[in-house]
Amino acid sequence: DIVLTQTPLSLSVTAGQPASISCKSSQSLLHSDGKNYLYWYLQKPGQPPQLLIADVSNRFSGVSDRFSDSGSGTDFTLKISRVEAEDVGVYYCMQSIQLPHTFGQGTKLEIK
Amino acid sequence: QVHLVESGGGVVQPGRSLRLSCAASGLVFSTYDMHWVRQAPGKGLEWVAAIRFDGKNKFYADSVKGRFTVSRDNSMNTLHLQMNSLRAEDTAVYYCARPERGTYRYSPFDFWGQGTMVTVSS
Numbered sequence: 001d002i003v004l005t006q007t008p009l010s011l012s013v014t015a016g017q018p019a020s021i022s023c024k025s026s027q028s029l030l031h032s033d034g035k036n037y038l039y040w041y042l043q044k045p046g047q048p049p050q051l052l053i054a055d056v057s058n059r060f061s062g063v064s065d066r067f068s069d070s071g072s073g074t075d076f077t078l079k080i081s082r083v084e085a086e087d088v089g090v091y092y093c094m095q096s097i098q099l100p101h102t103f104g105q106g107t108k109l110e111i112k
Numbered sequence: 113q114v115h116l117v118e119s120g121g122g123v124v125q126p127g128r129s130l131r132l133s134c135a136a137s138g139l140v141f142s143t144y145d146m147h148w149v150r151q152a153p154g155k156g157l158e159w160v161a162a163i164r165f166d167g168k169n170k171f172y173a174d175s176v177k178g179r180f181t182v183s184r185d186n187s188m189n190t191l192h193l194q195m196n197s198l199r200a201e202d203t204a205v206y207y208c209a210r211p212e213r214g215t216y217r218y219s220p221f222d223f224w225g226q227g228t229m230v231t232v233s234s
Contacts, residue, residue: 031218039220041157048207048224049157060222092157096217100173101147101159 002027004093006104014112019080021107023093028073037097040069040078043106044089052091053078085111114138114223116208121228124198134191134208134225142166142186145216148193150204151227160206161193162216171216176202198232205229 003026013019029038041049051060053069066081080087088111093104120132134146148160161182162171170182181194191208205227211219 035218037218043157048227049221050224051212051220051222054212054220054222060220094157094220096211096219099162099171099217101162103157103159106156 001100002029002095002098002102004095004102004104006091006093006107008107009105010108010110012110012112013080013083015084016082019083019087019109021078021091021093021109023071023076023078023104025074025076025095027098029076029095029097030073031097036072036076037095038071038076039094039096040067041092041094042087042089043092049092083109083111114210116210116223116225118206118208118225118228121206121230123231123233125234126199126232128198129194129196130198130230132193132195132206132228132230134193136189136191136208136210139210139223141184141189144214145211146184146191147209147211147216147221148182148191149207149209149221149224150202151207152201152204155204158204163191164216165214195230198230200232203230203232 005024007022029036040053043049069078090106090108115137117135124130147162163182167184179197183192207227208225209221210223212222213219
C-alpha cells in the first residue's frame with residue numbers, strides 16, 4: 001500500500017499568516033498521463049471531508065484562491081496564503097493512483 | 113445538487129452483522145463507481161471499499177476483505193455495505209463518497225454523505 005506521510009501533524013497559525021502542509025508519498029503518484037493523483041481535503045469539526053484541490057493546482061469549485069498546492073511524484077505541499085478562522089480543521093492528503101486509496105494521517109490547523 | 117445520505121448505523125455486538133445504506137440523489141447514480149470510507153473516533157480516514165458503476169467489480173481494504181460486501185441497486189439509487197463478523201476495530205463513522213470523474217481510480221471524492229456511526233461493543 002502507498003503510505004502518505006504528512007507534516008506537521010498540528011499547526012497553530014495567527015490569522016492572516018501563511019501556512020504550509022507537506023505530504024510525502026512512499027511511491028510516485030505521477031502517472032504516465034502526466035497527472036499526479038494526489039488530492040487535498042479539509043475536514044471541519046463534525047463534518048465529512050470536503051475536497052479542496054484535485055490533481056495538483058486544480059482547486060475544487062468554490063474553494064478560495066488562498067489555497068494552492070505544488071509538487072510532483074512523491075513530494076507535495078498545500079499552502080494557505082492567509083489563514084482565516086474558517087480554515088480551522090484537519091487537512092488530509094489522499095492518493096487514488098492505486099488501490100487501496102490511502103490518506104495521510106491528517107494535519108490539525110488551529111488559529112493562535 | 114448531489115446528495116448522499118447514509119443510514120443503518122447503530123450499536124452491535126462483536127461477531128454480529130449490520131447493513132449500511134447510502135441513498136443517492138442529484139446524480140445519474142448508475143454511471144458512477146462509488147466508495148465507502150470510514151473514520152474511527154478521533155482518528156484519520158480509511159478507505160473501505162469500492163464498487164464499479166454496474167456492480168460487477170468490487171474492491172476491498174484488506175482489513176475488511178472476506179467480512180464486508182459492497183453492493184448497489186441502481187434502480188433505487190442506493191449503495192449498500194453488508195458488514196459481517198464485526199469487530200471492535202470496525203467502530204467508526206462510515207461515509208459513502210462519489211468519485212468526481214465517476215471512476216473508482218484516478219478521481220478524488222467530490223461529494224460525501226454525512227456519515228453513519230457504527231459502534232461494535234458488547
